[in-house]
Amino acid sequence: MASTFRACFLLLCCIPAIGFGAEFSPDQLDFFEKKIRPVLAERCYECHSAKAEKLKANLQLDHREHILTGGDTGPSIVPGKPEDSLLYEVVTYQTPDMQMPPKGKLSDSVIADFKKWIANGAAWPEEPVPTRDGGEMVEEFDLEKRRAEHWCWRPIQNPAPPANLKNVEWPRDEIDRFILAKIESAGLKPAPEADKRTWLRRVTFDLIGLPPTREEIAVFLEDESPTAEETVVDRLLASPHFGEKWARHWMDLVRYAESYGHEFDYPIDYTHEYRDYLIRALNADLPYDEFVTEHVAGDLIPEPRRHPNEEFNESILGTAFWYFHEATHAPTDVRQNEADIMDNQIDVFGKTFLGLTVACARCHDHKFDAISTADYYALTAFIESSARQEYPMDPGRVREKTAAQLLELRKKADAELAKISPDLNPGDHLTAAANLIRAELAKPKSGDPWAGIVFEDFDGGNYEGWKVEGEAFGDKPVTESKRSGQTVTGDFGKGFATSFPDKDEARGNLISKKFTIEKPFINFLIAGGSHRNTAAELWVDGKMVLTKSGENSDDLKPATWSVAAFVGKEAEIRIVDQNRGGWGHIHADKFVFADHPAGDADAPPMPDAGEIAGAAKKANLDTDRLAAWCRVLVSPEKNDKKPGGFFAKWLTKPDVANGIKSLAQRNTEARENFEKSATLFENFEGDSLPEGWSASGHGFRATGAKAGVSFSGKHPISVPGTAASNVLGQNRVGTLRTPTFEITTKQIHVRARAQNLFARVVMDNYHMQKFNGLLFRGTYHPKVETGGEFRWFTFSGNLDKYIGHNAFLEFVDKGGASVEIDEIWFSDDGPPPADLPAVLIAATAGEGTVPQNLNAAWQSSISNLKAGTANETDTQFLNWMVANGLAEISTLDPVFAEAKKINDGLPGERYALAMAEGTPEGSFVHIRGSHRKLGEPVPRRMITALGGEEGDRLALANEITTLKNPLTSRVLVNRLWHHLFGRGIVPTVDDFGPMGQEPSHPELLDFLATDHVKNGWSMKHTIRKIVLSQTYRQTSQPDPDLDSEKIAVTDPENILLHRMPVRRLPSESIRDSILAISGRLDPKLFGPSIPTHRTQFMTGRGGRGSGPLDGAGRRSIYGAIYRNFLSPMMLTFDMPGPFGPKGRRSVSNVPAQALALMNDPFVIDQSKIWAKNSSGESDTKARISVMFETALGKPPTDEELTALEGFLTQQAAENGGRLDENVWADLGHVIFNTKDFVYLN
Incomplete structure (x- = not known):
């Protein structure tokens, strides 16, 4: 059976090879310009060029x-043989007395580039040979002359x-007239019109990338x-x-990828939103001038285009293309890294x-084109003035609309703040509470703290009676003291509750x-992290x-809540773990309602409710506030610099106030000394964010x-x-960025109140430091926690290595986080001491x-609050009072x-990768491409040959789309033509300059360009016009009356289009067709990418879990593009690697x-699925015909039908006579392997 299959396969799919004869391909020249010439210019030309003062x-x-x-010493290279080349020998330092460059060896990656360059023939573009004349190169860059001489x-x-x-x-429209004129002038004739089946298959693949169905x-x-x-x-244009189909062409240009490549292939998050944006924009026929503007400056459009249903900003999503570059997590030179990335970004921008x-033009004025080095760096200035962001899309504009609602609520609430009474007299309540607690302290202590009512000991093997939320606590208590490497001690009985089933990540x-x-005390055992949210x-x-946390220990210790003031009230216990990371877990056991305390034996006892009520009535005080002050005084806190510890100590040692007062004075003096040597960056005094933020x-x-109302939930x-x-409120999400500044100090101090905040210093637009804690230690904080107070956190560590670099600060709240930034200082010294809590300052x-x-x-x-002059101490004191039940703003509860x-x-x-405007700044020409040698300053502007207009990115976009x-x-239009005919009117679709090829039909190119603009920059209009032309309808066989020798002499490469070119389907269409024909294709649009299916040979660092073999049946465009783990099948059929712009794919055979x-x-597998799905036809010939037509768009000829019937007979015989x-x-597999399946005639 297998031998017959192979014979049929070989019979039907022998495909002739196609050769290419260029000495140096565009890819080879591109490699030279990007990898070799910049290194030669920076490291070698000083001594070995026409410009060298002394040629060595x-x-x-x-x-x-x-x-x-x-x-x-003779020739420097032997093309094709790096090991025999002197240049390779000296850069690899093989000979001690001949090592170049002499000031330091090139990196291993650069040496590998040179080896590859020499091995591939040492590609170099055709250009004038620089000659020396007294040490100067006789060479002139005349931009105006070059612009005048070249057609583009x-x-x-x-x-x-x-x-x-x-x-x-013959002509049906203007396109045909231009084409026919060239054909006739060459003495040729156009080919006959293709039959309807051939044309339908051609246009269906060209427009939607799928085969036509039998019904169509x-x-x-x-x-x-x-x-x-x-x-x-x-119909196809509306599909x-x-x-x-057409988004994939654009993704080739912008080197779309979902990982950064290099050693660990780290992910580029949220990239699929750009892919989906492309599909929507192309389906909507977004005018191309708007499409370009959205890519270059979609974040700056005053009235952005919005999604028709979900209302999010569509325009900004186009800017993601800037950031699909490769990136490494460990650059030794961040500025060089930025320069290399910008080189890629400018390459994509310019070609696209x-x-x-x-x-x-990075290292020198362009060798051929009207583009100067100053032009190149004028464009990089746009990138340097921008920032990468993960943009919150806000579908439905829910956050935007609710923000407006909340602002209105806040206005009403602010008015209620004025109603807080200034006559609350908290000191009177404190005095009465202190007398009650001192009386309790005088009472004798006795009794067993565990002799009361056992509420829960977790020995039953389940959580009966408890509600379980999230994953942290599992589905039952732990019945062993050792779990996942954690040894827990001090537990009671058989089990205990724990939020550490596997690791600290669960919540x-x-x-x-x-x-x-019913009892005055609740005693229990607790261990774990000391966080408020564990x-x-x-x-x-x-x-x-009341709340109690562990002490960053896995030893369960007794703890007590004094609840005499709550006897008779309804209550519940919550064991919470909302923390991820170190000590982000909790253990708890044996909750007992008792008459005597078990833990915190030194903490004062709580008076019972009757005593509190009696004291309140006697002193004409509020009972609830008096009870709240009692709870403050019985705090187990030992640190007298915290409110609970201070008041508990004050009960017996009133002179503690003097120590706090002295400490506050010392803090003030330390702050004054700090400010003398530090530089204030920002303190947010205005009513809006500062300029440049x-x-x-x-x-x-x-x-x-x-001061006003806050909906933060903790600080009203x-x-x-x-x-x-x-x-x-919480969950508002966003990113805050500072203006760009130069790092001038070893430390940057931020005073803030923060929870789960991501904060970092972004140096030279480098954003990968979260993947390398060694090189970038201290320059980012993945999770800032300040314990509910304003505290200093510092960027330091390796920050001193980046003094002199440009940077900005970035603070990110993605929900579940919050921050209030008070001030930012630059200093070489540490921050001042943390401020004392406001209530301690108020008390002393x-x-x-x-x-x-x-x-x-x-x-x-209160007086300051009403007058609008309340400062931080005022508001923090008021917040503390409200938070502890010592004051109410109950009118605000609703x-x-x-x-x-x-x-x-x-x-x-939902988030999307996007660009954001940063601090407007120009750039400098880098002499020979080196960031260490800066030349003349250049502003942000368009290249000189296209007007050189200055402005922001929106102005740049306007200069691209201007009719001038x-x-x-x-x-x-040349790209559209290329995708429909396999060759552009200008074959070098990414290079219209002198290094590219000239247009075969220049008048047609201009006609199409003009017609495109006249018709609203509509890509669908231009595509429609082309595919309905007679030129596109031709068969791929030349007119039978034409002499083959005449064609071979006049138009051997079919540049004049005297026939329709035969084209191989792109890799995506081949795979998608297989899915469509088998019946497995899932037509769903949009959504996260399907992970690449990994074979056993796809190994290496950064690997992700394998996706399904069939990609979940989704079209190829929805398959993930991981740079280090690209689909072997896609690559085999010439899907380009996402490393640079690729407007013209290679077509190999x-x-x-x-x-x-x-x-x-x-x-x-798909052949088997197809076989199952085609079983509805009982007649063998009919079933063969249906399968053949489904795959190839045409019925089999009698000869083909006979051959396929014979194949089935032989296969059945080898299968025990079973058809x-x-x-x-097997039959389906053979059809998939035919030449007609993968080619368009």
Whole structure:
């Protein structure tokens, strides 16, 4: 059976090879310009070029002729043989007395580039040979002369189609007239018109990348109307699959990828949003001038285009193309890294939109084109003035709309703040509470703390009676003291609750059933992290009143909540873990309701509710506030620099206030000394973000000079003079960026209150430091936590290595985080001491007793709040009072509840890779491409040959799309022509300059460019016009009356298009066709990429989990593009690697392609699926015919049908006489391997 299969395979799929005869391919020259010439210019030309003051060893390395001739020691290279080349020998330091460059060996990667360059023939472009004249090179760069001499700079004309044609019946439109004129002038004839099946298969693949169905074929064959072709084309242009096909062409240009390559192939997040943007834009026929503008400056468009249903900003998504470059996590020179990335970005920009090799001017004025080095660096200035961002898309504009709602709520709430009474007299309540606690301390202590009511000991083997949220606590208690390498000690009985089932990443809650407090104490065992969000919490009447965390230990220790004030009230216990990372877990066991405390034996006891109520009535005080002050005084906190510890100590040692007062004075003096030697960067005094600062999303805003309501959930009054992400609540999300500055100090200090904040210094636009904690230690903080207080955090560590570099700071809140930034300082020294809590300052700042000072502070803070002059100490004191139940703003409870409901209802955010405007700045010419040798300054501007206009990126986009620009529309229509005919009117679609080829039909190119613009820059209009032309309808066989020798002499490469070229399907269409024919194709549009299926040979660092063999049935465009793990089948059929712009794919014809179709498990599996799905036809001949037509768009000839029937008979005989699905799968596999399947006639 197998031998018969191979025989049939060889019979049907022998494909002739195609050769290419260019000495140096565009890819080889591109490699030279990017990898070799910059190194020669920077490291060698000083001593070995026409410009060298003194030529050493009589050797010039500035032209291939000089290198082949060599100097004193003979030829420098032997093309094709690096091991025999002197240049390779000296750069590898093989000979001790001949090592170049003498000041330091080239990196291994650069040496590898030189080896590859020599091995491939030492490609060098045709250019004048530099000669020496007194040490100076006789060479002149005349930009105006070059612009005047080359065709691409000339204004676009609107030529009339040729009129004097012999065959006046043949042309259908203007395109045909231009084509026919050239054909006739060469003495040739156009080919006959293709039959309807051939044309339909051709146009269907060209427009949507899929084969026509049998139903579509039948409809077209039956339609005899003169508009039948137009009906087909309009249907295909309207298909949602049109965008999928044509987006892939654009992805080749922008080197779309989803990972950075290099050693670890780190991911580029959110890239699929750009791919989906492309598909939507092309399906909507977005005018090309707008399409270009969105790519270059979509973030700057004043009124951006929005998604018709989800309302998010579509325009900004186009800017992602700037950032699909490769990147390494460990550059030893960040500035060099930035320069190399910008080189790639400029290369993509120049070739994609202008058809120019602008990047060739990085090290010197362009050797051939009207592009100067100053032009190159004027364009890099746009990139240097921008920033990479992960843009929150806000589908449905939910965050935008709710932000407006919350701002209105906040205005109303601010008015309520004025109603807080200044006569609260917190000092009087403190005095009464202190008397109660001192009385409790005087009572004798006795009794067993564990002799009460056991509420939960977790010995039952389950969480019965508890509500489990999240994954952290698993589905049952732990019944062993050792778990995943963690040894837990001190547990009681058989089990305990833990949020450390595997690692600290999981989050979740355990919530008890509700109960009534009957005893004055709740005793329990606790261990784990000391974070606020890894804790046991007591909730009474819907509010958290007490909490207890571990001590960064896995030893369970006794703890006590004194709950006498809550006896008779309904409560619940929550064991929470909302922390990831170090000590982000909690263990808890044995909750007992008792008459005596178990833990914190030194903590004062809590008076019972009756005693508190009696004392309140006697002193005419508020009972609830008095109980709250009692809870403050019985705090187990030992640190007297924290409120609980201070007041607990003050009970017995009132002179603690003097120590705090002295410490506050010392802190003030230390702060003054700090400011003398530090430089203030920002302190946010204004009512809006400072000039030059930028924020994305709807989270960050300035709190302004006046304190107001905050919906942060923890601090009801905002601190004035900050930049905050949480004023309107948690989950607002956004990124805050500073202006660009020069790093001048060893440390950058930020004073902020933060939770789960990502913050970093972005040096020279480098954004990969999170992948390398060694090189970039101290320049980023993945998770800033300040414990609910304003604290200093510092960028230091390796920051001193980047003094002199440009940088900006970035603060990121992606939800589940928050930050209020108060001030930022630059300093060589450490930050000043942390400020004392505001309530301690309030309690000790005056000359009276602590209660007297508190009364005065309260009145002053409320007065300042109403006057709009409250400072941070005022607001922090008020917030502490409210948070501890010592003061109420109950009239705001409904507003806070409404704000919480709005924020809790926010969906998870979607993000997209995008560009953001940064600090506008020019650049400098880099002498010989070296960032270490800066030349003249250059502003942000367009290249001189296209006007040289200065401005921002939006102005640059306007200069690209202006009708005065002769390149943009020409480049675009040439690309469309290339994809429909396999060859552009200008064959070098990415290079319209002198190194490229001239147009075969210049008048047609200008006609199409003009027509494209006249018709609203519509790509669909131009495509429609081309595919409905008679030129496109030709058969791929020349006119039978033409003499083959005549063709061989006149138009051997079919440049005049006297016939339709035969084209191989692109890799995506081959794979997608297999899926469509087998019936497995999932037509779903959009969404995250499907991971690449990894074979056993796809190994290496950075590997991800393998995707399904069939890519989940999705079209190839939805397959992930990981640079180090590209699909072998796609590569075999010439999908380009995503390393640079590729407007023209290679089209190879190699044995590996036949082997892939024959042996790839994907093809074999799909053949089997096809066999199952084709079983509806009972007649053998009919089933063969259906399968043949489904795959090839035509029925088999009688001869083919007979051959295929014979094949089935032989296969069945080898299959035990059974004509089952295995045999039909073999037939499908054979059809997939035919030449007609992978080629378009």
